[in-house]
Amino acid sequence: MEQIIATVRGLDGALVLVPEPGGEFPELAWGDAFFYYAPDGRIRENVQPYGTIVTKNYPDDAACDLDPPGRWRVNVHVDRAMFQELTGEEPRSISRPRDHAAADRVIPHPVYGALGWISVVNPGERTKETVVQLLRSAHEAARARFARRNEPGPA
Numbered sequence: 593m594e595q596i597i598a599t600v601r602g603l604d605g606a607l608v609l610v611p612e613p614g615g616e617f618p619e620l621a622w623g624d625a626f627f628y629y630a631p632d633g634r635i636r637e638n639v640q641p642y643g644t645i646v647t648k649n650y651p652d653d654a655a656c657d658l659d660p661p662g663r664w665r666v667n668v669h670v671d672r673a674m675f676q677e678l679t680g681e682e683p684r685s686i687s688r689p690r691d692h693a694a695a696d697r698v699i700p701h702p703v704y705g706a707l708g709w710i711s712v713v714n715p716g717e718r719t720k721e722t723v724v725q726l727l728r729s730a731h732e733a734a735r736a737r738f739a740r741r742n743e744p745g746p747a
Contacts, residue, residue: 593645593664596715597625599724600643603731605631605738623647627727629734636741642730643668655692655702656713667701667711668726671733675700675708678722683708698722 601608607630611617627643628635644667649659656665675683678698684706692702696716701709715723 593625593647596645596666596723596727600625600627600727600731603728605629605735606731607633607635609635620648620650627731629731629738631738636738640669642734643727653703656711657693658713663695663714665711665713666715666723666727667704667709668723668730669707669709669733670726670730672708674726674729675710678710679705 597608597610600606607628609617609626609628611621611624611626613619613622615622624647625645626641628639628641630636645664646653646658646667647664649657657663658665670678672683675681679686679700681688681700683700686700686705690699690702691697692699692711693713695714696712696718698710698712698719700706701711710726712719712723
């Protein structure tokens with residue numbers, strides 16, 4: 593997990609938030625990581641992270657069984673074509689059942705798959721390089737969105 597966080601921190605313009613006790617974030621988010629493109633270190637309003645790492649079950653997201661020690665999950669937003677390539681399905685038409693608790697497998701996110709999110713529980717030998725490439729691509733897509741939104745308008 594730390595290696596993936598360090599890789600994202602090394603990307604130009606990356607902002608990685610890892611909420612800790614005593615901060616402004618709710619206790620539920622403590623220990624998780626949120627990846628943004630924010631070259632000035634500020635998260636813009638109405639911008640979601642392009643990737644996350646979660647270290648525990650959330651009330652509406654327990655299918656991956658993340659509460660046992662040592663279990664965690666990387667989540668990455670991908671475009672439709674990449675989602676299809678990785679899962680064999682359209683994001684909005686996911687029909688095949690998945691074992692969301694299986695480790696080292698790229699699968700649709702158990703809650704946000706229909707929105708183009710994929711997930712990997714405990715990336716290992718099979719998926720680690722894929723996860724890093726997906727995070728780099730998602731970072732680049734977030735950079736491009738940032739650039740479009742911040743282009744100067746006509747004078």
